[in-house]
Amino acid sequence: MSAKQIRSGLDLGSLRLALVLGGLVLALLAGFAIGRIDTGAAPAAGGSVGGTADDGHLHPPGTAPHEHAGNGTTGSAADSAVGGLSLSAGGFTLVPSTTSYPVGRQQDLRFQVRRADRTAVTDFAVVHEKPMHLIVVRRDLSGFQHLHPSMAPDGTWSIPLTLPEAGIWRAYADFTARDDAGRETASTLGVDLVAAGDYAPRPLPVAVREATVDGFTVTYEGTPQVDATQPLLFRVFQDGSPVGGIERYLGAYGHLVALRQGDLGYVHVHPEEQLVGGAVKFWLSVPSPGSYRLFFDFQVAGVVRTAEFTLTVP
The missing domain is CATH 2.60.40.1930 (Macroglobulin (MG2) domain)
Structure with missing residues (x-):
């Protein structure tokens, strides 16, 4: 092989190497740009202390607006x-x-x-x-x-x-x-x-999906799962018929408190702002397996009542 052929081979090799390196640089730059776009679209952590999301449900204090897709989404730390x-x-x-x-x-x-x-x-x-x-x-x-x-x-x-x-x-x-x-x-x-006095603790009532209070029957639908945000729908009946006069209470059509048995941890619940098919809808993410007590406040004819349920999460 002549010196000219050797130089020609080296030039082609250098060209191929430059093209490969250039392609890698362009790919890295494109990935960086896409990453910047994705990051800019995400909400800043702690950027909201609560409010109403575009889908109409309310967030508890300290929770940034987010989405609930389908039958449930993976729960966030909030x-x-x-x-x-x-x-x-x-x-x-x-x-x-x-x-x-x-x-x-x-x-x-x-x-x-x-x-x-x-x-x-x-x-x-x-x-x-x-x-x-x-x-x-x-x-x-x-x-x-x-x-x-x-x-x-x-x-x-x-x-x-x-x-x-x-x-x-x-x-x-x-x-x-x-x-x-x-x-x-x-x-x-x-x-x-x-x-002070003699303390006689009551056993936690069994888990059922129906409760009665002052002549009203309240039922709930939904199956909460650990670390997944799931919907709960509460319906109120009187004399076997759905109650159409549920009134707004504390900014929504109901208020729900969830407490964990054992340490009495207070679990945040997200209420929907409007009724959904006549039901009062909440979003709940339970942090661990175990038993929880649900306290559902609703208002009819100016009177607030509380229906209580035991929830067991495997």
Whole structure:
């Protein structure tokens, strides 16, 4: 082979190598551009503290709008978060004036929500038509109460409370605090209250899909799964016929609280803003197998009633 042929072979080899390297660079640049486009389309983490999604369902405080596809979607960390396990979390502390209550006698429940610097929070966002939602339930998941206390200018919340039976009760403060810059932070804090006396815990009722309260029959449809957001539809009947007069309550046609047996974890639930085929629809993501107690509030003729269900998730 002559020197000219050798040089020609080298030139062709160099050309092929340059073309290959150029193709790789273009592919990398294209992948980077696509990645930038995908990233820009995703919502920023923590970019929303709640609101109404394009599909019309409401999100609990602290949950960014998202989609529910088909019969259920894989749950996100926000969906499966459990609150109410501690009296202090996320830079806030629940400070009650007392945790001891007489059995069967009314006594004011007073508390403040304090920041890390021990100052009381006085600015709260209105979520589901109220700035503070207070849930009280005994440790055996009986005696459910859903209350809305009033706040004094110094940030002290108060409401008359009666604990009808002896035992340890759990109080949950569900709120969205606002700082001086207008940033909103949602939190659910919990504290135990004690009603002294002989405590006789009730066994958790069996899991059924029908409950009765004050002449109304309430049923639910749906099969919640661990770490998957699934729909639950509640229907209200009276004398065997669907009730057409369900009224709006707390910004939707019903309110649902889900509590986990054992640690009494407070599971966030997403209500739909409108009725769906005459049913009140929620989206629920359970964080673990086990038993849960569902408390469904609905309003008819200006009266709020609560239907209770036991849910068992394998």
